[in-house]
Amino acid sequence: MNLKLITDIAKSLLLARFRQSLVAAIGVTFSITMFIALLGFMNGLNDLLDGLILNRTPHIRLFNEIKPTENQPVNLSKDFKNGHNFIQSIKSSGGKLEIYNNAAILEAIKSDPRVRGVAPKINAPVLYNSGTIDITGVVSGIDVMAESELFFFNDYVRTGNPIDLKNVSNSIVLGKGLAEKLLAEVGDVVQVTTSKGERLPLKVVGFFQSGIADLDKIQSFASIVTAQKLLGVPSNYITDIQVKLHDLTLAPAVTKEYAQLFQCDAEDIQTANSQFETGSFVRTLISYVVGIVLLIVAGFGIYNILNMMIYEKMDTIAILKATGFSGSDVRKIFLGIALTIGLVGGALGLLFGFLLSIGIDQIPFNTAALPTITTYPVNYSPKFYIIGIVFSIITTWLAGFFPARKASRIDPVIIIRGK
C-alpha cells in the first residue's frame, strides 16, 4: 500500500520539525496526564464518600413502620359501607416492629438470584448507664458474619476483634464517641437499660468508628442473640432485614416487589440516599469538563504547529503534488503527523497520569472521620485511560483536519510560479 510511503514522508516531516512537534506532543501529554490524575483522584474521592454511606446502607431494607392501620375497622364493616365514615383521633396501632415469619422471608430472599446477600438486624433503643447519667442510644443486633461480608463491619471496628461479638456472650461493640462518654475500655462492663426497663450488663469487646461522629455517639452493636435477650423477645424476633443486590440500580423495582410479597414496609437505597448520586454526578462532570478543556487547549497547539509546518513546507507540498501525489495523499500525510503527535503525546500522558496517580496515592491523608483511609484515595479504573486516549486522538484529529485540508488544497502552480 501507499500507506508505508505516506507514513515515511510524514515521519520525515515530523522529524524535520522535531522540536516543535515535541512541544505539541508535550501539550497533549500534559493535558492527558492532568485528565487521568484529576479523574482518578476525583473518582477515588467519590468512591470514598459514596462508600461512607453506600457501603453501610442496605440496598433494600425491610421493616415495619409504626403507623396507623390503613383500613380502620369501621371501613371494613359491611354495615357502614354505604356511608362516608369520619374517624377522629386515630392512633398508631400496637407498635409491632417485628417482621412476621422472618425465617421464611430470609430463605425466600436468599434464593433470589438478584440478591448478593441478606442480613437480619434488630434495632433496640436503649439507655447506657454511666454512674448517675443515662445516655440515650441504639443497640443494633447484627449477624456479625453477614454484616462484615455485606457492609464491611470489620473495617469500622478499630479496636478489638469484631468476631468476639459472636463468640463472647453478652458482649457489645461501642461507638468511639460513646465509649469516650462512658469512659469505657475494652474488657469493661457497661450497663444498658431498654425502653421496657430491662437492665443488662454487657462486656465491651471493641470500639467502632464509622466516620460519622454523631452516629458514633449513640450507636453500638451486639449479636442478634444478645439483642433479643436485651429486649426479652423470643429468638425469632427480627426488626429489619437488610438486602444487598448484585445490581444497585434494580433496587427500586425489587423493593416494590418485596413490599408486596412480604407484606411489610420496604425502602430502597435510592430513596434513602438520593443526594449522594447527585453529588457524585456533579463532581464527575466537573472533572470531565476540566479534562476536556485541557485537551482542547492542547488541540489548538497542534493546530498552530501544523499550520506553521504547512506554510514552511509549501514547496514540499507543491513538488509532491507535481510529481503525482494527490490532494488526499497530502491530507493523509498531515493527518498522520497530527495523529502521531496525538498518539505519542496521549500514550505518554497515560503513563505520566498513572505515575501521578500513584504519587497522589502515596500522600498521607489521615482524618478522624475516615478511619480506614491513610492516603488520598485514587481510582485506577481503565475507563479513564480509555477515554483519555480516545479523546486525545479525537482532538488531535480535529486539530489536524483543517490544516491538512488546507495543505491538500494547495495549488502547486501558484507555489511553483511564485518563485
Added chain:
Amino acid sequence: MEKTVLQSINLIKYFNDPVRVQVLKSVSVSVNQGDFVAITGKSGCGKSTLLYILSTMDTDYEGDLLIDGDIMRGKSEAELARIRNEKIGFVFQFHYLLNEFSTLKNVMLPGLKLQQYPEKEVEHRALERLKMLDIEHLALKKANQLSGGEKQRVAIARALINDPLIIMGDEPTGNLDKKNSDIVFDIFKRLAEEYNQTLLIVTHDDEFAKNTHRIIEMADGRIV
C-alpha cells in the same frame, strides 16, 4: 508518423485576478513521441501558463487537452495526479528537491508512489538513473548538501524514475551558470537522442532553444 503524445486543441486561458485578462488565445500544439521541443517567447507571453495546463496541474482552461490520446477534461484530481505520476516528469527552474530526504529517496519518491515496482526495484532503478547522470556518488547525501547543478541533475533523475511519456521543463537552466546549463542541456539532448525521450522545455534561453529539434515560439498568448 510517430505517435502523438501530447496534444492541445484551442486552449484558452484567462487570469481573473486582478482583472480578467486572456493569457492564452486558442493555442493548439501537438508533441510526438521522441520530440525535443522548446517553447520560447518573451516574459509574460503565456508560455509557462501553457506548460502548467499541459502538465494537468492547472485545470481552469477552455479547450481540450489530450495526453496519450486521453481527454483530460472531467478527470478527478486524484486521476490527474496519477497521470502526472505515471506519464509526466517535471524539471523546474528551482530544483524543488525535498530537503528532508536523501538524494536517492528524492529520486525514488514518485516511483514509490506509482507502486509499479517493489521498493528494492525502485531503489535499483533510481541508482541506475543517477549513474546515467554521473551523480550516483551523491545518492546518500541530503538534498540541501548539493550544489545547484547537482540538484538539477537529481531533479532530472527524479523526472525519469517512472519512464515518463514526456518530460516537461520550466526554465530548467534558468537558475544555473553557463557550465551547469550546458551539462543539463547535454543531458536533455542525450535523453532525446539516445533514449528517444520526449521533452517539452519552456525556456527564454535562445541558445538552448536553437539546439533543440523543434521550437514553438509564443507571443501574446499565441503560437507564432
